[in-house]
Amino acid sequence: MGVKLLLEKANVPGIRTYDVYRREGGYAAAEKALKEMSIEAIVEEVKKSGLRGRGGAGFPAGMKWSFIAKPEGVPRHLVCNADESEPGTFKDRYLMEFLPHLLIEGLLISSYALGSNDTYIYIRGEYAWVATILEDAIVEATKNGWLGKNILGTGFDCMVHVHRGAGAYICGEETALIESLEGKRGNPRIKPPFPAIQGLWMRPTVVNNVETLAAVVPIIKMGGEEYAKIGVGRSTGTKLISACGNINKPGVYEIDMTISVEDFIYSDEYCGGIAGGKKLKACIPGGSSVPILPANLLLKTAKGETRYMNYESLSDGGFATGSMMGSGGFIILDEDQCIVKNTLTLARFYRHESCGQCSPCREGTGWMEKILQKIELGKGESSDIDLLWDIQRKIEGNTICPLGDAAAWPVAAAIRHFRDEFEWHINNRELSQTSNFGLQHYADPIHVPA
């Protein structure tokens, strides 16, 4: 069993309620932070912990906190990003659904450190029942003196508010999220100014992911240095991985980032191997936006070294032969899956979710979907692959927000590693929808279950 810092108590009956959470040692970290530590000391512990943002970009949380502007007389805000809409990602939902008080405790400590008296949880609209769970937990926490006025007699006031979105992936991008929280369309803002200077209502704002803010609780409890000893290199602490696709045990797992990808997929403690005894074909290891990897590059790096489930190892080789940790959405494709079709559904997703502000993203995502559709329907021409490549290159780096890149990368990686499969579709038009290219060429070495 690996170390568990976040989900350790997830299976304790009734842990969702305040009484049980408190009895199990909950809110002790908040008590320690508010009563015994200075604001600077809290930020320092988070810095020492090496905690990196768990929303996708992996930016060091302590450093982000230290950037927040503190102009006299202007309120500051902490916003918790619970938009969780990146395909393959469902870890924040698990955390909020089963351990709502862990998040609230993390929000309290973080709000105290940042000086946020009104903290918002922006939760995707579809998680309606999770919003209710959070609201109930807020009521309980307020009743017991952990939220509200003059918390623990420190003079610090803090209220946490839940704000439901309404169906838009782009609102996970932090400036789009802020626009949406202001009651507008989710159009990302041009940066600078960064939210730390002018964010929500033009006030200094920090946006952090659910898991990032929950991790502040164990960091305060054990100290930043101890936290940093777990994991490896700059991948400190534990990470939640939501595993899905063609595996025996889809679900949310907490890992310390020293486990190999192979063990994560095949051990019974985690994914439990490929479903139906099939072979592993490919994996998107960090949410739909990150590059897909064929089995051989997933389990070993291009240098032939074991690949591990951490930030550095997953990105080893850059985009040429590596991928990214991203949001921790781990999608496994077995031998029966079609790469063209899978890429098509993702292209459709990004076309649907583009906010439409920049033409490379708005037009490019539509074009990519159309061309992929054409190839999938058995109408592709050999020039289409180069055209797709050309379009994705013209999107990447030419847009206001990273959604453009997020749409370009999956297409680029699919062509990079599975070009022969695209060609097969084009050369075998009549088979394109009914058959499958299978595991030829690139699937060696493949882990064959004993």
Place this chain on the structure above:
Amino acid sequence: MSLQFNNEQMTEFKSLVARYPEGKQKSALLPVLHLAQDSFGGWLPTEAMDYVASLLEIEPIEVYEVATFYSMYNLKPVGKFVFEVCQTGPCMISGSENIIAYIQKQLDIKPGETTKDGMFTLKLVECLGACGYAPMMQVGKIYREHLTKEKVDAIIAEYRMQVVALN
């Protein structure tokens, strides 16, 4: 104006607006539109949007541009039960296409359509954050996960029963 929140809905409206600072009541627009949609039959006619604009003291256009941007707001009437089936990659590789085809067959409607009796609408949607529990769909405020043909039949029967019980 005929569309109006009742007392209970008005109390809810006020508590939503109270979550934001003085003068920032526009921030409550998304939650208030959810409330309006739930209160006025599952969709947002222009009249409902105008009503929300007047309550929040903003221009109607500010409401229209938001209501058209977000996928959860229905701008046309929908059935009593909306089956929003996820079709994105992870669900697709876990068999969502078969489920979508099966629902179409059982309800005799295509995506975007509503059954003649006004009971069911089928909508295809993108990833709902339930990829590990695929195939899945959202119906109202809840998720129905690990769908199979048998489960779809049972769900349809369950909602039909609910309506019979209400009448």
